[in-house]
Amino acid sequence: MDRVPASLMTDLTAGQRAATRMILESTDRFTVVQGYAGVGKTTQFRAVMSAISLLPEETRPRVIGLAPTHRAVGEMQSAGVDARTTASFLHDTQLLQRNGQTPDFSNTLFLLDESSMVGLADMAKAHSLIVAGGGRAVSSGDNDQLQPIAPGQPFRLMQQRSAADVAIMKEIVRQMPELRPAVYSLIERDVHRALTTIEQVTPEQVPRKEGAWAPGSSVVEFTPKQEKAIEKALSEGKPCRKVSPRRSTRRW
Structure with missing residues (x-):
């Protein structure tokens, strides 16, 4: 063409x-x-x-x-x-x-x-x-x-x-606007800046189903002995979000 x-x-x-x-x-x-x-x-x-x-x-x-x-x-x-x-x-x-x-x-x-x-x-x-x-x-x-x-x-x-x-x-279109700078930081291999950006996004900013579990912070540190807590965060975190934010953050 x-x-x-x-x-x-x-x-x-x-x-x-x-x-x-x-x-x-x-x-x-x-x-x-x-x-x-x-x-x-x-x-x-x-x-x-x-x-x-x-x-x-x-x-x-x-x-x-x-x-x-x-x-x-x-x-x-x-x-x-x-x-x-x-x-x-x-x-x-x-x-x-x-x-x-x-x-x-x-x-x-x-x-x-x-x-x-x-x-x-x-x-x-x-x-x-x-x-x-x-x-x-x-x-x-x-x-x-x-x-x-x-x-x-x-x-x-x-x-x-x-x-x-x-x-x-490199222009990210499938991500919440508040989290998009964190993705660009990860692309640039700047993990510290990415985590700092994510910490500024409170869990309340992510729409969740009524009564669903929410972490105290967007960045949570677990010790090796807290495996059950990690499993809980992984199993209950993403499914508790509404469909739209789940779609906008999949594969990230």
């Missing part, structure tokens, strides 16, 4: 706009999107799909989403992406190759979500298969979230040591 329509970018953050433009306007084989927790990666995927839907059908690329978990696959599907697990893609495509067939990905854009969870071997296989078929791929994820169980950190290495263009999404 020569240029992304401005009308599709009006409600996006600066990071979402940069990522959307790179994905749609770049002709590079591989590009990377680093998006921290809560920056709206699903919203950004929707913008990509909306822009692609405006292209003439005869030139419109096929979009295939790949992710290591079924949950991530489901989130991509909710954004309109035809998604499947990375493992199933590798299995089926390698099976075709063993049978003497070469998949055609010449007009195909792959969106590789949760790439930080993919090990070196699977990432290398996926990239090799995409190159063999003539496709393009965008690896999206967050270095600071879950890491691969398998050896290697290819997503991190792609950003640090490859020539791939990288778009960074």
Whole structure:
């Protein structure tokens, strides 16, 4: 796509706009999107799909989403992406190759979500298969979230040591405004400043169900002997909150 329509970018953050433009306007084989927790990666995927839907059908690329978990696959599907697990893609495509067939990905854009969870071997296989078929791929994820169980950190290495263009999404949209500065502090590895910010947010500021248990402070220190108190805080804290604040702070 020569240029992304401005009308599709009006409600996006600066990071979402940069990522959307790179994905749609770049002709590079591989590009990377680093998006921290809560920056709206699903919203950004929707913008990509909306822009692609405006292209003439005869030139419109096929979009295939790949992710290591079924949950991530489901989130991509909710954004309109035809998604499947990375493992199933590798299995089926390698099976075709063993049978003497070469998949055609010449007009195909792959969106590789949760790439930080993919090990070196699977990432290398996926990239090799995409190159063999003539496709393009965008690896999206967050270095600071879950890491691969398998050896290697290819997503991190792609950003640090490859020539791939990288778009960074860092504007947090899924978090209470009072707690958002704490998230930015954690991104910057400043734990002390993050805890100081959280301490200033009293438990009363978080909507809870009537009669629900609430801690005395937003930051509570437990000793190793207080395991039952820790279990109580974990089991009763989050479920006691109303639906809206639970959604705005999930995965944080």
